Amino acid sequence: GAGVSQTPSNKVTEKGKYVELRCDPISGHTALYWYRQSLGQGPEFLIYFQGTGAADDSGLPNDRFFAVRPEGSVSTLKIQRTERGDSAVYLCASSLSANEQFFGPGTRLTVL
Amino acid sequence: AQRVTQPEKLLSVFKGAPVELKCNYSYSGSPELFWYVQYSRQRLQLLLRHISRESIKGFTADLNKGETSFHLKKPFAQEEDSAMYYCARRYGQNFVFGPGTRLSVLP
Numbered sequence: 001g002a003g004v005s006q007t008p009s010n011k012v013t014e015k016g017k018y019v020e021l022r023c024d025p026i027s028g029h030t031a032l033y034w035y036r037q038s039l040g041q042g043p044e045f046l047i048y049f050q051g052t053g054a055a056d057d058s059g060l061p062n063d064r065f066f067a068v069r070p071e072g073s074v075s076t077l078k079i080q081r082t083e084r085g086d087s088a089v090y091l092c093a094s095s096l097s098a099n100e101q102f103f104g105p106g107t108r109l110t111v112l
Numbered sequence: 113a114q115r116v117t118q119p120e121k122l123l124s125v126f127k128g129a130p131v132e133l134k135c136n137y138s139y140s141g142s143p144e145l146f147w148y149v150q151y152s153r154q155r156l157q158l159l160l161r162h163i164s165r166e167s168i169k170g171f172t173a174d175l176n177k178g179e180t181s182f183h184l185k186k187p188f189a190q191e192e193d194s195a196m197y198y199c200a201r202r203y204g205q206n207f208v209f210g211p212g213t214r215l216s217v218l219p
Contacts, residue, residue, distance in 0.1 A: 003155075004155075031205070033207070035209075040121075040211070041211050041212075042116075042198045042200075042209030042210050042211050042212050043156070043198070043207075043209045044209070045206050045207055045208065045209075048205045048206065050205070055205060056204065056205050056206055058206065059206070091156065093156075099161060099163070100158045100161075101158065101207070102157075103155045103156040103157065104155065105155050106155070
C-alpha cells in the first residue's frame with residue numbers, strides 16, 4: 001500500500017508569507033506526528049495527533065505555527081508570517097502504535 | 113531537559129570491521145529507545161527498538177540504564193550500511209531524536 005505522502009515536496013516562499021504543508025498518512029493510522037528537521041540536526045518534535053485532536057502540541061515553537069487534522073486523516077501544518085529561521089525540512093509520520101512511526105519524504109521549506 | 117546525544121557526527125569504518133554508534137540519553141523514568149536509519153535518497157525508517165531485543169540487518173543495541181546509553185553495534189560492517197543513523201527516545205507520545213551520526217563504510 002501507499003506510504004505517508006507529503007505535498008509539496010519543495011516550497012519556496014518569501015519572508016512574511018503564509019504557507020500550508022500537507023500530510024497524507026497511511027490509511028487507518030490514528031496517530032500522526034509533525035517534525036521539523038534543520039540542517040545537521042535530527043527531527044524535532046512539533047505536534048502529535050490522536051485522531052482529530054492534538055494530543056500534544058508542546059513542540060510548536062510559537063503561535064505562528066498551527067496544525068489541523070479535521071477528519072482524523074489528512075493533516076495540514078500552517079505557518080503564518082514565515083521567517084528565514086523557519087527554513088527546514090518538515091517531516092510527517094503516522095503510526096498505529098507508538099512503537100513504529102512511518103515517515104513521509106518531507107517538505108523542504110525555504111524562506112527567502 | 114530531555115536530551116538524546118550522539119557524540120559522533122561522522123563515523124568511517126572499513127568493510128568487515130566492527131562498528132559502534134554511540135547514543136546517550138538524559139535519565140528519567142523508564143526509557144523507550146529506538147534507532148532510526150535514513151539511507152541515501154530514502155525516507156527515515158525504524159531500524160530497531162530496545163523493547164524488541166531484536167537483531168535487524170545484523171545490528172543490535174543494548175539498553176544500559178547505568179550508563180544511560182543505547183549504543184548500536186554490528187560486528188561486520190557492510191557497504192550498504194552507509195547511512196544516517198538517529199537515536200530516539202519516546203517520552204509519552206513525544207519523541208526526542210539525537211542529531212544523528214553519518215556512517216560511512218569504506219570498501
